[in-house]
Amino acid sequence: MRVTSGHIYDNSKRNIQSNFAEMVKWQNQLSSGKRVTKLSDDAAQSGLLLRQRSLKSAISQYDSNLRIAKDYTGNSETQLTEMQGILRKGYELAVQGANSTVDQPARLALADQVVQMQRRLVDLANGKGNDGQYLFAGQLTDTQPYTVSGNTITYNGDANGIRVETSPGQTMKVNTAGGQDFINAYNQLESLRVNLIGGQPGVISGMNVDALKAQTERFSQLRSEAGIAMQQVKDLESMNARRMDELTEGISAIEDVDFADAVTELSRAQTAYQASLQVASNSFNLSLMDYLR
Amino acid sequence: MPGSFHGISMASSALRAFQRAMETSGHNLANVNTRGYSRQRVEMEALDPLAFWNGAQHALGSGVRVENITRAREMFLEARFHSSSGDFNRFNEYANGLAQIESVYREPGESGIGHALDKMFDAFSGLASNPSDPNAKVRVRDAASLFASRVRTTHAELGTFRGQTEANVQSTIGQINGIATQIATLNGQIRAAHASGGSPNDLLDQRDTLIRDLSQLANVTTTLQSDGTFNVHVSNFPLVNGENTREFPTAIDPVTMSITDGTTTYPVRGGSLLGQLQTLNRIDKARTELDTLANNMRAQFNAVHQTGINGLGNTGVNFFNDVTPPALPTGAVDFDLDPAIRLDPNAIASGTTTAAGDGGLALNLSQMRSVKLAVFGDKTFQQYYAGNLSSLASEIDQTVAQADTFGSVLTQIEAQAESISGVNMDEEMTDLMRYQRSYQAAARVLTIMDQVTEDLINMVRR
Numbered sequence: 001m002r003v004t005s006g007h008i009y010d011n012s013k014r015n016i017q018s019n020f021a022e023m024v025k026w027q028n029q030l031s032s033g034k035r036v037t038k039l040s041d042d043a044a045q046s047g048l049l050l051r052q053r054s055l056k057s058a059i060s061q062y063d064s065n066l067r068i069a070k071d072y073t074g075n076s077e078t079q080l081t082e083m084q085g086i087l088r089k090g091y092e093l094a095v096q097g098a099n100s101t102v103d104q105p106a107r108l109a110l111a112d113q114v115v116q117m118q119r120r121l122v123d124l125a126n127g128k129g130n131d132g133q134y135l136f137a138g139q140l141t142d143t144q145p146y147t148v149s150g151n152t153i154t155y156n157g158d159a160n161g162i163r164v165e166t167s168p169g170q171t172m173k174v175n176t177a178g179g180q181d182f183i184n185a186y187n188q189l190e191s192l193r194v195n196l197i198g199g200q201p202g203v204i205s206g207m208n209v210d211a212l213k214a215q216t217e218r219f220s221q222l223r224s225e226a227g228i229a230m231q232q233v234k235d236l237e238s239m240n241a242r243r244m245d246e247l248t249e250g251i252s253a254i255e256d257v258d259f260a261d262a263v264t265e266l267s268r269a270q271t272a273y274q275a276s277l278q279v280a281s282n283s284f285n286l287s288l289m290d291y292l293r
Numbered sequence: 294m295p296g297s298f299h300g301i302s303m304a305s306s307a308l309r310a311f312q313r314a315m316e317t318s319g320h321n322l323a324n325v326n327t328r329g330y331s332r333q334r335v336e337m338e339a340l341d342p343l344a345f346w347n348g349a350q351h352a353l354g355s356g357v358r359v360e361n362i363t364r365a366r367e368m369f370l371e372a373r374f375h376s377s378s379g380d381f382n383r384f385n386e387y388a389n390g391l392a393q394i395e396s397v398y399r400e401p402g403e404s405g406i407g408h409a410l411d412k413m414f415d416a417f418s419g420l421a422s423n424p425s426d427p428n429a430k431v432r433v434r435d436a437a438s439l440f441a442s443r444v445r446t447t448h449a450e451l452g453t454f455r456g457q458t459e460a461n462v463q464s465t466i467g468q469i470n471g472i473a474t475q476i477a478t479l480n481g482q483i484r485a486a487h488a489s490g491g492s493p494n495d496l497l498d499q500r501d502t503l504i505r506d507l508s509q510l511a512n513v514t515t516t517l518q519s520d521g522t523f524n525v526h527v528s529n530f531p532l533v534n535g536e537n538t539r540e541f542p543t544a545i546d547p548v549t550m551s552i553t554d555g556t557t558t559y560p561v562r563g564g565s566l567l568g569q570l571q572t573l574n575r576i577d578k579a580r581t582e583l584d585t586l587a588n589n590m591r592a593q594f595n596a597v598h599q600t601g602i603n604g605l606g607n608t609g610v611n612f613f614n615d616v617t618p619p620a621l622p623t624g625a626v627d628f629d630l631d632p633a634i635r636l637d638p639n640a641i642a643s644g645t646t647t648a649a650g651d652g653g654l655a656l657n658l659s660q661m662r663s664v665k666l667a668v669f670g671d672k673t674f675q676q677y678y679a680g681n682l683s684s685l686a687s688e689i690d691q692t693v694a695q696a697d698t699f700g701s702v703l704t705q706i707e708a709q710a711e712s713i714s715g716v717n718m719d720e721e722m723t724d725l726m727r728y729q730r731s732y733q734a735a736a737r738v739l740t741i742m743d744q745v746t747e748d749l750i751n752m753v754r755r
Contacts, residue, residue, distance in 0.1 A: 004715030005325055007708065014704075039400055039682055040392070040689035049401055050679035054411050058662065061415035065422040133425040139650035141425040162650050164422040168663050171656065255401065288719040292726075 012280040019273040026266035029257045036255045049254045056247040062166055063240050069164045069233045071130045072174040077226040079127045079135065080176065083185070084219035086117050086124075090189050091212040097196050098205030111196040118189050122146050122153065125182045136178030138162075146182060153186045155179055166236050174233075176226055185215050297749065299343065299355065300742035306356030307735035310337055313359045314728040318721045325721075329502030331364035331714040332721075333494055364494040370710045371501060375508035377703045379563025382509045384696035386568025387575075390458065391689045394572075394579055397450045400682055406447060407678055409440035414662040421656035424643040430604065433655075434630065434638040441587075441613065441629045448583045448625035455576045459545075462569045465510050466541050466552075469527060469566075472507050473538040476500060480522040481536040487521035512563035528552065528559045528566075547573035575688075582681045584624030589668055591615045591622055593661060601642025601654040607633075610640055612658075 029035055039046040093110050096102060102110075125146045127135050137145035137157030145157035159179060163171040192208045314335040324330040338360040342352035399405045416436035420429040479500040486493035500523065507513050507527065516524045518535070525533035530552070532539060542554035550570040551560040561567045591613040598612035611631040616622060633640040644651025662673065669677040 001709075002712045002717070004711055004717045005719075006715045007711050010711075036401065038392075038395055039398075039686035040395055040693075043683065043686035043690040046401075046686040047679055047683035050407055050682065051676075053401060054407060054675050054679070057408065057411035057415060058418075061418045065418060068423045131423065131426045133650065137650070139644070139646070139648035141648075141650035143649075158648060160648065160651070163652065163656065165418045165656060165659055169660060288722045292722070 008283060012276070012283070015276045016273070016280060019269065019276045023266065023269040023273045026262055026269050030259070030262050030266060033257050034255060035257045035262075042254060045254045049251065052247050052250050052254075056244065056251065058168065059240050059244050059247065063237065063244075065164045066166060066233050066237050066240070069166070069172060069174045070230070072135065072162065072164075073226050073229040073233060075127065075129050076135050076176045077223060077230060079124045080219060080223040080226055083121060083124050083182075084216060084223055086121050087185055087189075087212060087216040087219055090114065090117060090192060091209065091216055093196075094192050094204055094208045094212050097192070098201050098209055100201045102201070104199050107196045107199060111193050114189055114193040114196065118186060118193070121182075121186055121189065122148055125178055125186075136176060136182065138175070138177060138179075145178065146186075148186075151190055153183055155183060167240075172229070172232065172236075174229060176222055181218060181222065185219070188212055188215050297746065299353070301739060301746065303354070303356035304735050304739035304742055306340060306358060308732060308739065310335075310357045310359050311728045311732040311735060313362075315725055315732070317362060318725045318728065321716045322718065322721050322725075325716045325718060329498050329505065330716070331366045331494065331498050331501075332716045333362050333364050335359055336361045336363055361492065362494065363492070364497065365714050366498075366501070367710065367713050370706060370713070371504075374505060374703070374706050374710060375513050376563070377699055377706055378505065378508045379512045379567075381696060381699035381703045382565045383563050383567045383571075384692055384699055386565040387571045388568075388689065388692040388696050390568065390572025391575065391685065391692055393454055394451065394575060395682075395685055395689060397447055397454065398682060398685075406440070406443045407675065407682075409436070409443045410675055410678065412436045413440045414659055417655050417659035417661075420641075420643050421652040421659050424652035424655065425649045430638040430641045430643070433641055434634055437612070438630055438635070444583055444587055444625050444628050448580055448628075451576050451580050451583075455573060455580075458569055458572050458576065462545055462566065462573070463543060465566050465569060466543055469507065469510055469532070469541045470538070472503050472510075473525070473532045473541070476503050476507075476523065476525060476533050477536050477538045479503070480533065483521045484536070508564065510564045511561055511566040528561045530554075530559045545570060545573075547571075547577065550574065579681075579685070580625070584626075585668070586674065586678060587613075587625040587628040588622040589666060590628075590674065593664070593666070594658060597654065597657050597661070598642055601645050602647055603642040604639035605637070606647065607640070608642075610634070610642065612641070 036042045036049070039049070042049070093113060097107055097110050125136055126144055129135050133141035134143065134145050134157070137143055139160040139162065140157045141162070143156050145155060147154050147156060155178070157179070159177055161173040161177070162175040164174050166172050188208065188211045192204065192212065195204045195208060314337075317333050317335050321332045336359070337357050340355045340358050343355035400407055402408070413433070413436040416429070416433040420426075420433050423429055479496055483493055483496050483500065486496065504513060504515060504523070504525065507525070511527045514526045516526075518524060520535075522535045523533065524531070524535070527541065528551075530539070530541060532541060542552045542559070544553050544555070545551075546553065546558070547570050549558070549560065550567060551558045553559065561570055591611075594612040595615055599609045601610075602608050603610055610633055612634065614627070614629050614631050629635070631640070643655040644653045662675065665671045665673055666677075672680060
């Protein structure tokens with residue numbers, strides 16, 4: 001093929017340009033650390049990339065939902081533990097009060113303790129979470145769930161659960177429905193108090209001791225349910241953390257530069273660029289005119 | 294018998310011819326960098342023998358003359374150049390348009406619609422999980438407002454880009470008309486030169502260059518007339534006929550990718566004009582996709598949200614702004630939150646009861662994240678959006694690949710054409726030296742002939 005002067009210059013220009021562009025491309029990738037800055041940089045994986053990014057965002061939200069769950073279950077568990085302690089103490093007082101050798105002034109002193117315990121129990125039943133919401137009111141979180149008038153306790157909450165979204169399509173109930181359990185506990189303490197004041201060790205030993213023992217066990221159960229929920233939250237958290245790592249890795253594999261690869265490619269592009277410059281400057285110097293007088 | 298001065302006139306014919314040849318080499322060298330220039334060659338032929346003698350057995354040559362100055366050009370390559378140039382410019386223009394469309398979306402990253410959509414669902418999930426937190430509703434409002442505004446601005450930016458592309462189309466049509474006028478003028482000059490029997494090489498080069506330019510803008514066919522003029526059709530529209538031109542129509546239809554003058558429709562088949570029409574078409578598709586997204590968002594979210602009781606005790610409240618049927622939903626252009634929610638985040642309902650801890654409705658809205666809608670072809674909101682973008686990305690990939698392919702085809706054809714028509718300086722220098730030497734030799738012949746004649750004259754004087 002016949003080669004012309006213009007052809008040599010145009011070709012050199014084109015080759016230098018394309019080698020330069022290739023070199024700049026790798027320089028850009030290395031300096032930004034990003035392989036994909038727009039979806040068409042890797043069209044084949046663009047769908048996967050967007051899906052992973054979306055899932056990652058959702059999981060970080062589930063993670064913060066789990067903090068709410070932790071708040072609920074943790075606070076509930078603490079309160080329930082203390083309630084259980086009160087009831088065990090009530091049981092011990094009942095055992096003491098049931099002893100016929102204890103005299104009446106001592107029983108009245110025990111009854112005073114029971115009153116203190118009842119007050120504490122109601123305080124705990126009206127306990128609040130970190131956002132000031134009532135923990136044992138069902139969904140009526142802004143209504144004080146337990147009110148005492150005279151010697152009667154009333155539940156003002158509802159029986160609905162608080163559900164936290166923990167993963168796509170999955171929720172977890174995080175509150176403990178106090179309801180009747182708390183009322184029973186209060187009423188048993190009330191019954192003990194009445195019988196202590198009334199000086200009836202027989203009734204106490206025949207009824208209150210067993211009833212308070214049963215209440216202690218019931219609260220132990222409620223407490224362990226809250227404990228199981230706490231464990232579940234922890235498991236979900238570590239599962240999310242693992243999933244998050246996987247997604248971060250997956251996104252990075254698509255978006256980020258493989259440095260070893262990019263450095264190799266850059267030095268190859270630099271060599272090619274230098275070679276095209278060298279060849280051009282050499283061939284431009286050659287001309288028939290150099291050999292004419 | 295030849296006359297006494299025959300030798301002198303023969304030598305002078307050679308001097309004239311070699312002078313023309315050296316001038317032509319000089320012309321070639323002068324135009325070594327001229328775009329579209331074809332190198333010219335002097336064709337020489339021996340002059341008809343002047344005299345015969347010895348019963349016409351011997352013919353004596355009478356010198357040389359320049360028969361023609363031709364230009365080296367392969368017209369077959371021109372046609373191939375036009376078609377490849379049309380394809381290359383079409384795909385190149387479309388690839389640029391697609392890249393612009395893609396850049397409007399700002400994906401992947403945190404500044405796009407996709408991220409805002411995720412964050413809105415996330416905010417609903419947060420509200421569902423902690424309805425009694427007053428900030429949860431503020432977060433829902435802010436996230437949804439951000440999402441709506443991104444849909445709106447993306448739609449608006451696509452609109453701006455559409456306006457620019459339309460302006461580009463008109464500017465391309467303006468260029469076509471400008472080139473048409475120049476071709477018509479050259480047609481006139483060429484016809485005149487043709488009539489007087491000449492070959493106006495430089496004018497032909499200029500016209501070929503203009504047609505090459507035209508082939509970048511749209512698909513071109515040319516027919517050579519017997520008077521040397523070209524009739525030019527662009528997209529089947531008769532643009533140039535001899536020295537007359539017709540205004541290229543300005544009415545465009547991006548759907549059929551054609552132009553129309555009111556009575557006839559001319560489908561555009563190549564060149565950057567087609568790339569621009571394709572871009573317009575693609576922008577409209579992208580905007581329709583955003584409209585679909587916005588309208589379904591309205592329909593789905595409002596239907597659920599209306600069943601709830603909001604923090605102000607109201608029910609039947611929309612989440613996104615909407616019109617009352619039978620008015621048609623307005624799409625992405627004014628997509629926003631319901632005015633009540635925009636005013637007060639407490640107008641958001643988290644549940645279907647007045648209980649402060651009821652997050653059931655927010656949970657339903659959060660789980661809308663994974664609901665597949667038939668209208669999206671069984672895809673979720675996010676999948677629909679991501680699917681649209683990922684098909685845009687592969688379209689860019691393919692278009693760039695096609696532009697590259699036709700680009701290298703074009704480069705090859707250009708190289709072939711250049712190999713025939715281009716000027717090689719070494720070649721021209723060699724020719725210059727050759728004709729210089731020839732000129733010196735012819736001058737020598739003249740000197741000798743002159744001496745011979747002088748001898749003869751001196752002899753007579755004696």
